[in-house]
Amino acid sequence: GAGVSQSPRYKVAKRGQDVALRCDPISGHVSLFWYQQALGQGPEFLTYFQNEAQLDKSGLPSDRFFAERPEGSVSTLKIQRTQQEDSAVYLCASSLDGGVGANVLTFGAGSRLTVL
Amino acid sequence: AQSVAQPEDQVNVAEGNPLTVKCTYSVSGNPYLFWYVQYPNRGLQFLLKYITGDNLVKGSYGFEAEFNKSQTSFHLKKPSALVSDSALYFCAVRDLHRGGGGNKLTFGTGTQLKVEL
Numbered sequence: 001g002a003g004v005s006q007s008p009r010y011k012v013a014k015r016g017q018d019v020a021l022r023c024d025p026i027s028g029h030v031s032l033f034w035y036q037q038a039l040g041q042g043p044e045f046l047t048y049f050q051n052e053a054q055l056d057k058s059g060l061p062s063d064r065f066f067a068e069r070p071e072g073s074v075s076t077l078k079i080q081r082t083q084q085e086d087s088a089v090y091l092c093a094s095s096l097d098g099g100v101g102a103n104v105l106t107f108g109a110g111s112r113l114t115v116l
Numbered sequence: 117a118q119s120v121a122q123p124e125d126q127v128n129v130a131e132g133n134p135l136t137v138k139c140t141y142s143v144s145g146n147p148y149l150f151w152y153v154q155y156p157n158r159g160l161q162f163l164l165k166y167i168t169g170d171n172l173v174k175g176s177y178g179f180e181a182e183f184n185k186s187q188t189s190f191h192l193k194k195p196s197a198l199v200s201d202s203a204l205y206f207c208a209v210r211d212l213h214r215g216g217g218g219n220k221l222t223f224g225t226g227t228q229l230k231v232e233l
Contacts, residue, residue, distance in 0.1 A: 003159075004159070031219065033220065033221075035223075040225075041225055041226070042120075042122075042223035042224050042225045042226050043206070043223045044223075045220045045221070045222065048219055048220055050219075055219070056219065056220060059220075091159065093159075093160075103210075103219065104150075104162050104165065105160075105162070105221065106159075106162070107152075107159035107160040107161070108159050109158055109159045110159060
């Protein structure tokens with residue numbers, strides 16, 4: 001597609017439920033990033049993929065968070081046993097290069113998660 | 117570790133006046149610096165970047181930014197603001213130092229720009 005597509009755009013979950021957020025990056029983009037943006041804050045890095053390899057997951061806040069990109073294109077961010085503090089907008093971004101270039105990220109519109 | 121500071125939560129400016137949105141950064145090595153803009157219910161959009169070379173970088177929609185190494189700043193500027201420029205602006209940095217931030221961008225907390233008639 002022309003841009004980065006994320007689904008669902010809005011998700012309401014009860015505390016303790018598992019959720020899965022999907023990201024369709026721009027076709028051919030090597031790098032894929034997940035960020036978490038809490039209300040009134042800047043995006044916080046969660047994890048980074050280069051093709052199917054997860055090269056950096058240092059930003060995942062707990063072992064309840066899991067991300068995958070099995071075929072090097074679509075990625076899924078899974079949150080198990082959701083807590084209220086997980087409420088945020090989850091942003092996906094992709095970039096063409098996978099190396100040390102000045103990667104310009106193209107962001108999706110985000111998935112807004114509300115945990116009740 | 118790499119970090120970015122945007123000291124102003126909000127900047128108000130009259131249409132037609134120049135605007136400045138401030139950003140300072142901290143890295144171990146040389147930085148790549150970026151500005152992104154976020155409109156309501158939309159993803160962040162790239163405005164401009166500094167890699168190397170000329171300290172004055174020109175970007176989309178008439179925006180520019182000046183890299184100042186001695187002051188570790190990368191302020192966003194526009195000579196004449198428009199009401200349509202009202203949005204949330206984020207500065208971001210990537211540390212090129214080996215063992216720095218890796219391939220990720222670190223964002224500031226954002227500055228809400230409000231341009232009034």
